[in-house]
Amino acid sequence: MADSTETMLDNSTLDNSTLSKVRTLVMPIVTDLHLDLYDLEFRGGTLRITLDTPPGSPGGVDLDQLALATRLIGREFDHADPVPGHYTLEVTSPGVERTLRTPAHFQRELGKTVAIRLRDTAGDARRLQGVLSAADEHGATLLLDTPGPDGATERVVPYHLIDRARTVFVWGPAPKPGGPKKSAAGTKKPADAKKPSAPPSRKEHS
Structure with a gap:
């Protein structure tokens, strides 16, 4: 699976060597789960690992995938200890409006x-x-x-x-003036809006 985290807008507080160690540990797990490593960021004591489905996939990352990834990555980090000090590991998905950093x-x-x-x-x-x-x-x-x-x-x-x-999430075109009105019950949202991104999965490390 692709690793899209070679940083262009790098605002993390970890040095490149530590980020490289984290990436090396995470990539095999992400690949085994048939996901992409979308982003990697350390800010305010939180190491945020953002996972996504490969481009062209019909759906996004679900709660079960995030929970499993958190367990596997957390276990690997407990063994290898790639990040010094106390921090929170957060494994999440990009969401409907995605940050673009690379x-x-x-x-x-x-x-x-x-x-x-x-x-x-x-x-x-x-x-x-x-x-x-x-x-x-x-x-x-x-x-x-x-x-x-x-x-x-x-x-x-x-x-x-x-x-x-x-x-920027863009809704479908507005109805033409004078066109037929739809009741709230009959209004459909785009497929992306039906399934909001799964909430992040977190684990404390020290």
Whole structure:
């Protein structure tokens, strides 16, 4: 399974050597469970491991998979002790609106609406939103919802300029004015909205 955690927007407080040890321990477990290691982050005393189903899979990660992954990873960490000190291990899934931190994250979300906040840019120009039309190892291309000050409808954003990025959940098109109304009981939500992401599974380590 793919490892998409080679970090582009690395805001963790663990050194690269420790992150590499954690990744090495986690990857065989994730592969055996037929899942992807979507992200790896250490913040505020919590080691957050985000798992996802492979691209193109019909469903997301469920509670049973998260619980099993937490047990297996926790047991491996108890033996290898890759992270010094006390911390909380949290195994979770990305959710409907996904944080984008690596080139692989952007590449697997092509065609979706994303919101980007840029670094060191004042005013409205700091925030961009549009459809992700392309992504490579260096940057992402957006078809902007709102044209820029120069009238441009497309923008290429290098990754090093991005402070934060995430996908934006978009509901289906609004009904046309004067069209037939649906009762609340007859209203259907998109498939993604029926199954919210499973809550994270946690384990304390010391």
